Amino acid sequence: MPSNKKQKEPKDAAVESVEQSSKPSQDMASKTNDSKTNKPDDVKKPNPPKPPYIVHRSRDGLKLIKSFHLEDNSVCSKEIVLVKSEDKDDRVENVCCSEDGEFVAWCDKNSIKCLRFDSQEIVFDQPNDTRSNCLAISPRSTKLITFNTMAAGDNLHFWDLTTQKRLTSMPFKKASQWKPIFSMNEEICLQHINSELVIYTSGNFEKPKHRLTQLKVNAFSLSSASFEPTQTCQHIYNKRVKHKNHYIAIYSVGVKGGPSIVKIYKYPNMVDCVTNKSFFKADSVKFSWSPSGSSMLLICQADFDKCGKSYYGEQSLNYLNVKGDSYFVKLPKEGAISHIEWYPSCDQEMFICVYGLMPAKVSLFNNKCEVMFNFGDQGGLFNETKFNPFGNLLAVYGFGNLAGQMCIWDFEKKKLISSMKVPETTGIEWCADGKHLLTSTTAPRLRVGNGFRLWHYTGSLIYENVGHSDPNQNLELYDVIWQPRPNLYKRPKIDSKATSHPNLISQSKLSKFQGSAGKYVPPSERNAASMTKPSYMNSAIGLTAGNRPIVGLESLTLNNTTKAGSRKAKKNKGNPDKTDKGQQQASAT
Incomplete structure (x- = not known):
């Protein structure tokens, strides 16, 4: 062969080596040479995905923080200021991210804007003449919805995100239910208006396609709708977009002593229900659909407990599916139901339930409503859980009015990986890579010590930005949100190795909270350790x-x-x- 011939590409060399290895006439030397040309180092490795941004909204404005800098392995070292607020008049009212991770939208008293994350390009910019203070982006990032909670008349507006054209405006009274419910493929959009369910199709919001009037609608839920928050099931985003079956659950309160009822319809047939279930102790319900959209959990709440066991009423948990099966979930411990969460998978149906008097139990149930495992038996006060996007890590924590203990579990092996204490925490979110967490303390829930921290699942604190404990010097932080990055990262491998970033827990304000609390010492003895x-x-x-x-x-x-001795x-x-x-x-x- 001539010496000046260009070297073949690694892919061609690999194919050639396979063809040559199939010939029996080749000797071992040629096979060895071919194997040397096919080292893994010769094949170009794909570039790692860009780390997600952290959306940071505070009293000072709105900015994007680059979470991880791959060049120098730094954390949160680069910021992009989008809005700088000088006073209350130009403060950012609200912010949201699109479910596909492409856009971030925000509004203030002057304008409504939307920015593309990758190119930092403003794709939507309109004056906020409607004084909207709430906004949302549809699942496929085609529509922008804005709402004004304080205005009468036409206060709900639909915009085309591409053309920046206002599609329609309408009045809406219930501020708690202002957000329209889209299916993941945006085929249908549902609204609850005056005890009726209104259904729009094909992006036409001028006239509804269906209107459910034969049943008084007190609450509803769509099986193919987005999850809140959107980071929960982002790794199955593409699967859920392809769902073509839309099941709609309707709850209607009983009249004149009659039972309340839940009916499930399969769109577009809104006349004949697929299944239904009646409840006598249900003044209100909370729906929770599985990621596959074929099963749901119902938390039924009665305002009064006739047995007198609880001042806050009575709760029960029920399971329904579209095949007609229904179960009453028998909880082994009495008490309120604090939290339920589905395992983030379209193939396996399991769910977590946090229930009972403190210390609450954290149990894993299968689709037959049988207890498979208890996560809280090792001790601790917990009230919520959160799966990472891939479902192989589970965070069990007690925030809000609890001490702030957080445990990370290997869900597949049912093994405790790490435990830390993060007091005064109001929010938690998993990163799209499934390995890092963000805990935050935000206003108005707490107005002191506002800030956020980044954690590795092994328990290492890799970043901390916490404000002052004095309310006058504290930076009011309103939102800290991970940018969703669906279908970008691979399922992380779980091990106990520490992250490459240094652990800052010893330098943190949390260092005094770590470890066991020890034996209680009365106040009169705390300063007299050297005395008898x-x-x-x-x-x-x-x-x-x-x-x-x-x-x-x-x-x-x-x-x-003496008296005891005489007796x-x-x-x-x-x-x-x-x-x-x-x-x-x-x-x-």
């Missing part, structure tokens, strides 16, 4: 305060001991041996 422990009961001088007897109570202990002697009057022993004890005292 005071004796509160001294048989010689009676009750004491420290080493000094309390005036008037010197003989209290002695009299009690014991009367009791053992018929037994000389016991009487002698009682007299000896009394004389000793």
Whole structure:
């Protein structure tokens, strides 16, 4: 072969080596040479995905923080300021991210804007003449919805995100239900208006395609809708977009002593229900669909507990699926249901439930509503859980009014990986890579110590940015959100190796909270570790305060001991041996 011939590409060389290895006439030397040309180092490795941004909204404005800098292995070292607020008039009212991770939208009193993450390009910019203070992006990033909670008249607006054209405006009264519910493929859009369910199709919001009027609608839920928050099931985003079956669950309160009812319809047939279930103890319900959209959990809440066990009413958990099966989930421990969460998979149906009086139980159930495993048996106070996007790591934590203990579990092996204490925490989110977590303290829930921290699942604190404990010097932080990055990362391998970033827990404000609490020491003894422990009961001088007897109570202990000895002697009057022993004890005292 001529020496000036270009070297073949690694892919061609690999194919050639396979063809040559199939020929029996080749010797071992040629096979060895071919294998040397096919080293893994010769094949170009794909570039690692860009780390997700952190959306940071505070009193000072809105900015994007680059979470991990691959060039120098730094954390949160680069910021992009989008809005800088000088006073209350130009403060950012709200912010949201699109479910596909392409856009971030925000609004203030002057304008409504939307930016593309990758190119930092403003793709939507309109004046906020409607004074909207809430906004949302449809699942496929084609529509932008804005809402004004304080205005009458046309306060709900639909925009085309590409053309920046306002599609329609309409009045909406219930601020708690303002957000329209889109299916993941945006085929249908649902709204709850005046006890009726209104369904729009094909992006036409001028006139509804269907209107459910034969049943009074108190609440509803769509099986193919987005999850809240959107980071929960982002690795199955493409699968859920392809779902063509849309099941709609309708809840109607019972009238004149009749039972409440839940009916499930399969769109577009809104006349005949697929399945239904009646409840006598259900003044309100909470729906939770599985990621596959074929099963759902119902938390039924009764306002009054007739048994008088709870001041807050009575709760029950029920399981339904579209095949018509239904189960009453029997919880082994009495108490309120704090949290339920489905395993993020379209193939396996399991769910976590946090229930019972404190310390609450954290149990894993299968689709037959049978307990498979208990996560909270190792001790601790927990009220919520959160799966990473891939479902192989589970965070079990107690935030809000609890002490802030957080445990990370290997879900597949049911093994505890790490445990840390993060007090005064109001929010937690998993990163799209499935290995890092973000914990935050935000206003208005707490107005002191606002900030956020980044953690590795092994328990290492890799970044901390926490404000002052003085409310006058504290930076009010309103939102800290991971950028969703669906179908970009691979399922992480779980091991106990520490991250490449240094662990900052020893330098953090949290260092004093880590480890066991130890034995409780009364306040009077905390500053007297070097002194002799005071004796509160001294048989010689009676009750004491420290080493000094309390005036008037010197003989209290002695009299009690003498009386106890005399009573014991009367009791053992018929037994000389016991009487002698009682007299000896009394004389000793």
